[in-house]
Amino acid sequence: MDGVEEKKKKFPPVPETLKKKRRNFAELKIKRLRKRFAQKMLRKARRKLIYEKAKHYRTDYRQMYRTEIRMARMARKAGNFYVPAEPKLAFVIRIRGINGMSPKLLCLRQIFSGTSVKLNKASINMLRIVESYIAWGYPNLKSVNELIYKPGYGKINKKRIALTDNALIARSLGKYGIIYLYCWKRFKEANNFLRWRCWQQGRPDQQAY
Template sequence: MEGVEEKKKKVPAVPEIHKKKRRHFSELKVKHLRKKFAQKMLRKARRKLIYEKARHCHKEYRQMYRTEIRMARMARKAANFYVPAEPKLAFVIRIRVINGLNKASIKMLRIVEPHIAWGYPNLKSVNALIYKRIYGKISKKQISLTDNGLIAPSLGKYGIICMGDLIHEIYTVGKRFKEANNFL
């Protein structure tokens, strides 16, 4: 019986290389989990920022729309006419790109009007066009914009980090319209 007890007491030693391997693997796993958690928190913060910006833009669009209606009603009540502001953005099809809309470009469009289609877009048409047919210039290549991760590296320095920001900048012809338009 003593021989059996000796065999039970002797446990085969684990080679040192296996111990190091296990320790290294556990350290890598901890590093990987920390990195994954940090990325998750970063995505969560970005998503929150995007939602806040979208809420702000929606509020601004609604305020613009309500202001137009209110001004027209006030003018009608006072037996006057309300003339809305000149549009800043135009869609032109089959002609060179027009970044700024001024009297000269409007005259030019009137001359070639029988041969082209053009008009002033609303928010819905800008939204539809950008979400359906948008390509961005990323490292001198035309790449289809499928998610916000493609927009932020190129236009993030201008404060445009998502599709909503891009639509807002195009529709309102904001301060960074030129950069946003050149990106498309």
């Protein structure tokens, strides 16, 4: 028995530094797991919110479209003409004039860069002043979606970053309640964030998006 006790006494005790290191590692692991779980729950809640908002917008767009069709049919049936409401949004592309003329108010500093403009009397007059340097028209929902999803870029940390994930939008515009690409209630903030590019290489012979 004495020999066994002597052998047991020969094992060196675990150093306090090693114990502290193991304890810190266990605490760090627990923190990482908690953070990962919190991020997972946040992504899940955000996906659910995006789905609900997208569903709401889809219902609104469908209702607006059906209302337009119904009003046109009623007017035609009564022998009248239905005049739809004037567009409230225009999309402007710079097509010429890098040297000598700079439409800075529209933030069109490069050829084939674009921007969205809310239409009113002042903005229409401004567009007419620079009409020889730009091309503009009225976008529909399909063209706006294609402009955002295909060549869509955003201004993140003063850099032009491709919009590949809603997390990029939520990180930059979440303080305005914008967490995905269909939130346009805060038009000014969303438009300042987006960086439109209507041609891949900025040459007119290339296919436009």
